[in-house]
Amino acid sequence: MFDGLLLFGHSIASFARPTTILYALAASLLGLVIGALPGLTATMGVALMTTLTLTLPPSQALLILICTYVGAIYGGSRSAILLNIPGTPASAASCLDGYALARQGLAGRAMGIATSGSILGTWIGMVALALFTPILGEAALKFGAYEFFWLALFGVVISGNLTGNDPLKGWLAGFAGLFVACIGQEGLYAHDRFTFGFHDLSGGISLIPALVGAFGFAEVLTVIKDRPPKVIINTFDTVIPRIRDVTQYWRTIIRSGLIGTGIGIVPGVGEDVAAWSSYAAARRASKEKEKFGKGSVEGLMAAETGDNACVPGAVIPVLTLAVPGSAPAAVLLAAMLIHGVQPGPLIMVQNPQFVYDVVAMMLFASVGILIYGLTLTKVLVKILQVPQTLVMPVIFVLCTVGSFAIASRIFDIFVMLFFGVVGFFLRRLNYPMAPLVLGIVLGDLLDKNLRRGLVLSDGDLSPFFTRPISFVLFALVAGTILLNVPAIHNAAAAGWAKMTGAFRRGNPAA
Amino acid sequence: MNDDHPRPVADLLSGIVWLVLAIGIVVMSWQMDRLEHLKVSVYSAPGLLTGILGISIAIMGGILILRSIRAGALRQMELPHFNPRDHWRLLTGLVLCLVFAGWVVGSGVPFWLAAALFIAIFVFVFQFEDRRASGTLPRGALFAVVYGLICGAAIQYVFQEVFLVRLP
Numbered sequence: 165m166f167d168g169l170l171l172f173g174h175s176i177a178s179f180a181r182p183t184t185i186l187y188a189l190a191a192s193l194l195g196l197v198i199g200a201l202p203g204l205t206a207t208m209g210v211a212l213m214t215t216l217t218l219t220l221p222p223s224q225a226l227l228i229l230i231c232t233y234v235g236a237i238y239g240g241s242r243s244a245i246l247l248n249i250p251g252t253p254a255s256a257a258s259c260l261d262g263y264a265l266a267r268q269g270l271a272g273r274a275m276g277i278a279t280s281g282s283i284l285g286t287w288i289g290m291v292a293l294a295l296f297t298p299i300l301g302e303a304a305l306k307f308g309a310y311e312f313f314w315l316a317l318f319g320v321v322i323s324g325n326l327t328g329n330d331p332l333k334g335w336l337a338g339f340a341g342l343f344v345a346c347i348g349q350e351g352l353y354a355h356d357r358f359t360f361g362f363h364d365l366s367g368g369i370s371l372i373p374a375l376v377g378a379f380g381f382a383e384v385l386t387v388i389k390d391r392p393p394k395v396i397i398n399t400f401d402t403v404i405p406r407i408r409d410v411t412q413y414w415r416t417i418i419r420s421g422l423i424g425t426g427i428g429i430v431p432g433v434g435e436d437v438a439a440w441s442s443y444a445a446a447r448r449a450s451k452e453k454e455k456f457g458k459g460s461v462e463g464l465m466a467a468e469t470g471d472n473a474c475v476p477g478a479v480i481p482v483l484t485l486a487v488p489g490s491a492p493a494a495v496l497l498a499a500m501l502i503h504g505v506q507p508g509p510l511i512m513v514q515n516p517q518f519v520y521d522v523v524a525m526m527l528f529a530s531v532g533i534l535i536y537g538l539t540l541t542k543v544l545v546k547i548l549q550v551p552q553t554l555v556m557p558v559i560f561v562l563c564t565v566g567s568f569a570i571a572s573r574i575f576d577i578f579v580m581l582f583f584g585v586v587g588f589f590l591r592r593l594n595y596p597m598a599p600l601v602l603g604i605v606l607g608d609l610l611d612k613n614l615r616r617g618l619v620l621s622d623g624d625l626s627p628f629f630t631r632p633i634s635f636v637l638f639a640l641v642a643g644t645i646l647l648n649v650p651a652i653h654n655a656a657a658a659g660w661a662k663m664t665g666a667f668r669r670g671n672p673a674a
Numbered sequence: 675m676n677d678d679h680p681r682p683v684a685d686l687l688s689g690i691v692w693l694v695l696a697i698g699i700v701v702m703s704w705q706m707d708r709l710e711h712l713k714v715s716v717y718s719a720p721g722l723l724t725g726i727l728g729i730s731i732a733i734m735g736g737i738l739i740l741r742s743i744r745a746g747a748l749r750q751m752e753l754p755h756f757n758p759r760d761h762w763r764l765l766t767g768l769v770l771c772l773v774f775a776g777w778v779v780g781s782g783v784p785f786w787l788a789a790a791l792f793i794a795i796f797v798f799v800f801q802f803e804d805r806r807a808s809g810t811l812p813r814g815a816l817f818a819v820v821y822g823l824i825c826g827a828a829i830q831y832v833f834q835e836v837f838l839v840r841l842p
Binding site for chain 1: 680684685699702706707709712714715718720721726732734761763764767768772775776779789792793796799801810814821825827829832833834838839840842
C-alpha cells in the first residue's frame with residue numbers, strides 16, 4: 165500500500181514539470197474539443213495523437229494520449245447538453261437529461277454536473293486502477309496459453325454482444341477483425357497468410373491505419389453524407405458545479421463510478437455501455453424515477469460518472485493482460501507497444517512504476533478537464549458552431565498523415581481508405597466497430613495461444629476446459645452466446661424468476 | 675437501410691457476402707502450407723485458426739441469411755433504387771478523399787499544397803449551395819482557398835517541424 169503511494173508520489177513528481185504540464189493541458193483541451201465536436205470520437209482522437217507523438221519520449225506521449233482520451237470522453241457531454249447530439253457515443257445517455265435540463269434554461273448547471281461527475285468518475289476509476297492493477301497483474305501470472313485463448317475469445321464475444329444492438333452482427337464484426345489480424349506473416353513460423361503475393365501485406369494490417377479508417381474516414385463519410393442541421397444552442401447559466409449536487413447524490417456517484425470501472429475492465433465493452441449501465445442502475449435505485457429523461461440531475465450525474473470511470477477501468481486490462489477494455493484503450497495499447505512499453509502480466513514485476521505513472525496521468529487529465537470545464541464554456545460553444553464542412557476535410561487530411569506516419573508507408577494510407585469505406589458500409593448495416601477493432605488487436609493473441617496450447621497438449625482439447633480459469637472463461641463465452649438463443653434465454657429468465665420468487669417467499673422481509 | 679434497422683434484404687445481401695468470404699477463407703486455410711517439411715506439428719499449422727474463423731463466420735453468415743429470410747427479405751427482393759443525385763454529397767466526398775489520399779499524396783506534389791488544394795475544393799464544393807443561394811460565390815471561393823492554404827501550411831508545420839513526423 166505504502167509502496168504504491170510512494171511510487172504514485174514519484175510519478176507525480178516526475179510529471180510536475182512545465183513542459184509536461186503544458187502537454188497535459190494542451191492534450192486535455194484537444195481531447196475536449198474532439199469529444200465535443202459531433203463526428204469526432206475519442207478513438208479517432210487518440211489514434212491521430214498517437215501519430216503526432218511518435219517522436220516524443222514514451223511517458224510524455226502516453227500522457228498526451230491519456231489526457232486526450234479523458235478529455236474526449238468528457239467533451240462529449242458538451243454537445244449532448246447543448247445540442248442534444250452526443251459528441252461521442254459515450255455521451256448518448258447524457259443527452260436524455262442533459263438536454264432536458266438545457267431546455268429548462270439550466271444548461272450551465274448541467275455542464276457543472278457533467279464536470280463534477282466526470283472528475284469524480286475518473287478519480288474512482290483511478291483508485292481502482294491503482295488498487296486492482298497489482299491484484300489483477302498477480303492473477304494474470306497464472307494465465308497460460310489456454311487462458312489467454314479464452315480471454316481473447318471472450319473479449320470479442322462480449323464486445324460483440326454489448327456494443328451494438330445486434331449480437332450476431334457484433335460477433336461477425338469481431339470475427340472479421342480476428343481474421344484481419346491473421347493476414348500477413350504469422351507469429352510462430354513467419355509464414356505468409358492471405359497475402360496473395362503482395363509484399364506490403366506480409367507485414368500485416370497495422371492497427372492504427374485500420375482504426376483511423378474505421379473511426380476517422382468512415383466518420384467523415386457519415387457526417388458529410390447528410391446536410392448538417394443548423395446549430396441552435398440554448399442559453400445557459402453558471403457552469404460552476406454545485407456542492408449540493410455532489411453531496412445529495414454521493415451514493416449514485418460511487419455506484420456509477422464502480423459500475424463504470426467494472427465495465428471498463430471487461431474487454432472491449434467501453435464507455436457507452438458504462439454510461440447506459442450506470443444510468444439504468446441509478447434509475448432503478450432512485451427515489452425520483454419519474455424525473456429520469458426529463459432533466460434528472462441524478463441521471464446526468466450517473467451517466468457522466470459512469471463513462472469517465474470507465475476510462476481508467478479500460479486501462480486496467482491493458483496494463484495487466486495486454487487486452488483493451490475499450491476501443492480507445494486498444495489504440496492506447498498499440499501506442500504503448502510502439503513506444504516500447506510492454507504491458508501484460510509481467511508489468512508489476514518488470515515495471516511497477518509505469519502503472520502508477522498511468523494513474524498520475526489520469527490525475528493530470530482530470531485536473532485538465534476541471535480547468536476547462538470551468539473556464540472554456542463560451543469558447544467551446546463557438547467551436548460547436550464551426551460548420552462541419554470546415555472540420556471534416558482537415559480531419560481527413562489528418563487521417564491520411566496519421567496513417568502514413570506510423571511506418572512511412574503509402575500502403576498504410578490504402579489500408580485506411582479500405583477500412584474507412586468498409587467501415588462506413590458496415591455501420592450503415594448496423595455492424596458495430598468496437599468488436600472489429602478488438603478482433604484486430606486480439607487476433608494475434610488468439611492465434612498464438614490456440615496453436616501453442618494445442619502443441620503443448622499434443623492436440624488434446626481437455627486443458628482448454630478443465631483448467632479452472634480456462635473453464636470459467638469458457639463458461640462465460642458459452643453463456644454469453646447461448647443466452648442470445650431465444651429458447652435458452654427464455655428458459656434462463658423463467659428459471660431466474662422462479663429462483664428469485666422462491667427466495668422472496670422464503671424471506672418476506674426482503 | 676438506416677443505422678438502426680437495415681432492411682432484411684440488406685441483411686440478406688450482407689449475409690451472402692459473409693458466407694462467400696468465409697467459404698473462401700476456409701478453402702484457402704485448408705490449402706495453406708502445413709509446413710510438414712519443417713516437421714511442424716499439425717496443431718500449429720498456420721491455417722488452423724483462420725480455418726476455424728472461416729467456419730465460424732460461415733455459420734454466423736448462414737444464421738444472418740436465415741434470419742433475414744424469416745424477416746421477409748425474399749418478399750422485398752428488388753434492389754433499392756439508387757439515384758446518384760440523391761447521394762451526391764457522399765459520392766463527391768468519397769471521390770475527393772480517394773483522389774487526394776489514393777492518388778495525389780505521394781505523387782510528388784508537396785504535401786502542404788496537396789492538402790491545401792483538397793481542403794479548398796472540399797470546402798467550396800460543400801458550401802456551394804449555400805453560397806450560391808446567398809450570392810457570395812466569389813467570396814466563398816476566396817475563403818476556401820485561404821482556409822485551405824492556412825490549414826495545409828499549419829498541418830505541415832505542426833507535424834514536420836514541431837513533432838518531427840515524416841509526411842507523405
